[in-house]
Amino acid sequence: MEYADDVDRRELLLHSAYDSGTVRDMERPLLDKGVPLMRMAAQATAHIAAGMLDDEDLALEDTSIVLLAGAGDNGGDGLFAAAALAQEGAKVTAIAVGKSLHEAGFAAFVRAGGKVLVLDPAAEIPGCSSGFSAGEAGERLQTAVSVAQQSHLIIDAMTGIGIEDALRGIPAALASALGLDGEVPDEPALPNRESSGDFPLVLAVDTPSGIGVNDGSLPGPYIPATVTATFGAMKPCAVLPPATFSCGRIELVDFGFDIDEREPAVEVVNNTFAADSIRLPRFEDGKYSRGVVGLVTGSQSYPGAAVLTSRAAARANTGMVRYLGPERAQNMVLAALPEAVIGKGHVQSWVVGSGVPDADADGAGTDMQRETIAALLKHYDASAEDDAGNAYDMPPIVVDAGALDLLPERVPGQVVITPHAGEMAKLLNRLEARQDAAEHAEPREPYTVDDVQIHLLACALRAHELTGATVLLKGAVTIVVDEDHVYVSGSAPAWLAAAGAGDVLAGLTGALLAQQDALITTAETVASAAYLHGMAAAIASESEQQGWQEPELVGQEHHQRFMTLGHPIVAGDVIRAIPEAIADVIA
Secondary structure (H helix, E strand, C coil), rough: CCCCHHHHHHHHHEECCCCCHHHHHHEEEEEEHCCCCCHHHHHHHHHHHHHHHHHHHCCCHCCEEEEEEECCCCCHHHHHHHHHHCCCCEEEEEEEEECCCCHHHHHHHHHHEEEEEEECCCCCCCCCCCCCHHHHHHHHHHHHHHHHHHHEEEECCCCCCCCCCCHHHHHHHHHHCCCCCCCCCCCCCHHHCCCCCCEEEEEEECCCCCCCCCCCCCEHHHHCCCEEECCCCCCCCCCCCHHHHHHHHEECCCCCCCCCCCCCCCCCCHHHHHHCCCCCCCCCCCCCCCEEEEECCCCCCHHHHHHHHHHHHHHHHCCCEEEEECHHHHHHHHHHHHEEECCCCCCCEEEEECCCCCCCCCCCCHHHHHHHHHHHHHCCCCCCCCCCHHHHHHEEEEEEEHHHHHHCCCCEEEEEECCCCHHHHHHHHHHHHHHHHHHHHCCCCCCCHHHHHCCHHHHHHHHHHHHEEEECCCCCCCCCCCCEEECCCCCCCCCCCCCCCHHHHHHHHHHHHHHCCCCCHHHHHHHHHHHHHHHHHHHHHHCCCCCCCCCEEECCCCCCCCCCCCCCHHHHHHHHHHHHHHHHHHH
16 A cells, blocks of 8 residues: 555554454445455565565565464455465365354355365365264364464454454464463563564454453453554554563554544554653743652662652653652652652642552551542542532642552542552452442452453543552553543653653653643643653663554565663662653754
């Protein structure tokens, strides 16, 4: 496809994801005009498959390829692509996982000399045997798994975007044998999502089979992809964790959808997005007008968090940092940041909870910081009808770590909560138990950390629903949700998973919120903070590996794939790189 020099369209394509219903709506006008979308998808799939094999120094005539073909249009895409590869000399076997195959695609595949293995005894595929016994069905399944495992490339065209829940039946059995079952891939994080190079490589057609297309979940068996060829527009699973980690490298085929007036289901933060959160200094500025951040962080047991949050906030374009905490932490803050001001005063934002013990910790009941935070958070309680209006007039506040269990029952959207998966499980269990008690309902099954990690978006949305807060769910790809939007930031390298990194993010987020004006929402600001945090980590570690790698547009020249893995860092390294990250964004 020809690409116009339309930078705005390119940015929108590469940083927006649309749910399956919206994608179908965008396909319809093109299909009505007779645009051959299936043939275009198949041609791109065959081209990408050949490129993957060429990268491994394999000629097509020397390769064995297995196509996992479903009964729908996704299977049709795969069959036409497999036919093209067979015509070029590849040995291709199509494994039919359902009762039928796309008629025209199947005919093209047979004409090209491809072989077919049918797994469903009730299948009605011309020229293929059916009605075989359950025992033979089991043997055929074992043969299919063996043939696939011994191939050079698996083309996964089982389900596409039409499946809402976990795979069942034959597709589930194949996915379980060839892939994973509801667990996040455990492998090194390499630049550009490069694979280990082990065979078989996997090319997913539009989306990997078995993942949650619209919510990014991993509900059951699925096949992780080396490369995903996605068509027309990105689907949420391409950007949302944990499913995005199963997509491998993403290659996007632009069908020319009319995306200008469509609302994306998920937006990915980039430089342009994050730049709006940074307030450029004015000639008439003083320290107060540039934003003052108030910190109630650190504690007698964990004073280092006070240092990290205050230094991060100070480096993130603010005019002043105010710190409230125990004497030991005060002394450490002043030693690390002489510019800090100790004590109460006017602020434009608050950061609370980092390094503060939660309710389960020893001595939490008498901790000075918890008492201060509890008193402050009472002003954000929007559940009391008499005082709810005052809560919405309070400055933005970041509620982190040990302060999460002090959150009022209902808060306004300028309250930002920043849990990781473990903290999210505890928070949801507490919130759900409170709601069950209020409704006199049977207690629900408690959330586990694994539950959260497999259903990250659903958990973030539930936390927002139960609290009203803007939710920042931390991870290799961070999710931010508010009432109307879902944002993700995947700018961070895996090196960022280090002690104190969350404290740095809290301070940085508070700093950007102190600069917030009416033109940008709390969620946009928070998502930008996560992005800058990741960028700073990338600069500090000298790494080009990221949690989410921007797709490549098929038909355009590919980027150089050899990228720098980088080196280990500590939280302090990230703080020192914040100014450079800001400079890169506003440049």
